[in-house]
Amino acid sequence: PTFYRIVKQKAVSDFKPDPYVVTLLNCALWLFYGMPFVHPDSILVITINGIGFVTELAYIFVFLIFSPGSQRLKVFIALVVEVVFFVIVVFVTMYVFSTTKERSLVVGIICIVFNILMYVSPLTVMGIVIKTKSVKYMPFYLSLANFFNGVIWLVYSLLKLDINILIPNGLGTISGALQLILYAAFYKTTRWEDDVDVRPRSEVQVSNV
Numbered sequence: 179p180t181f182y183r184i185v186k187q188k189a190v191s192d193f194k195p196d197p198y199v200v201t202l203l204n205c206a207l208w209l210f211y212g213m214p215f216v217h218p219d220s221i222l223v224i225t226i227n228g229i230g231f232v233t234e235l236a237y238i239f240v241f242l243i244f245s246p247g248s249q250r251l252k253v254f255i256a257l258v259v260e261v262v263f264f265v266i267v268v269f270v271t272m273y274v275f276s277t278t279k280e281r282s283l284v285v286g287i288i289c290i291v292f293n294i295l296m297y298v299s300p301l302t303v304m305g306i307v308i309k310t311k312s313v314k315y316m317p318f319y320l321s322l323a324n325f326f327n328g329v330i331w332l333v334y335s336l337l338k339l340d341i342n343i344l345i346p347n348g349l350g351t352i353s354g355a356l357q358l359i360l361y362a363a364f365y366k367t368t369r370w371e372d373d374v375d376v377r378p379r380s381e382v383q384v385s386n387v
Contacts, residue, residue: 181241184240184244188244190241190244190249195238195241195256198237198241199238199256200296201230202234202235202238202257202260203292204292205227205228205234207267207285207292208293209224209227209228210264210285211285211286215281216271216278217282217342220338223343241253267285267288270284271284286341286342289346290342290345297324297328297346297350307360307361307364308360308364311367312368313360313361313364313368322354324350324357325351325357326354327347328347328350328351329351329354331347331350332347332348
């Protein structure tokens with residue numbers, strides 16, 4: 179919906195690129211983590227994050243097209259920083275660590291950090307919901323998808339006994355559940371007729387691990 183609105187208006191308005199830029203790096207790191215020379219037998223991690231990586235690239239491409247010059251430059255700089263960081267991670271992983279166990283540990287820890295950042299990002303929106311007693315700041319289907327995304331990857335991590343996927347998605351399941359609880363608690367007090375501009379920071383990318 180956000181990018182449909184951007185294309186329709188031919189302007190990004192007050193929308194921020196931060197969530198999409200961060201999620202792009204998150205997908206890239208998990209994609210690297212799932213490679214056979216890092217963490218063998220992780221085909222599902224590769225496929226879902228490969229799709230997520232392409233999707234985020236498309237989002238950012240649209241954002242760049244309709245952004246003013248100054249903002250476009252900031253996004254470009256952020257992408258360059260991400261590329262440099264990713265290259266460093268790949269280089270260190272491949273040339274410093276020789277076994278898949280060591281590589282899985284190092285890359286897994288990095289992925290955990292970025293995955294947790296992705297999941298906790300709705301906390302600011304949840305604070306606004308409590309303050310305003312309005313869930314118009316927190317789209318229901320995004321909260322629902324966030325919850326089920328965490329649950330599914332949590333189950334997957336238990337089946338695979340993968341602690342690196344278990345930790346962030348366990349927190350993601352809790353985060354999603356809290357959002358749904360808040361939605362139920364403040365649904366009746368929400369003034370739906372008010373025109374509230376929902377910022378994209380509430381739109382958590384949940385197609386990734």
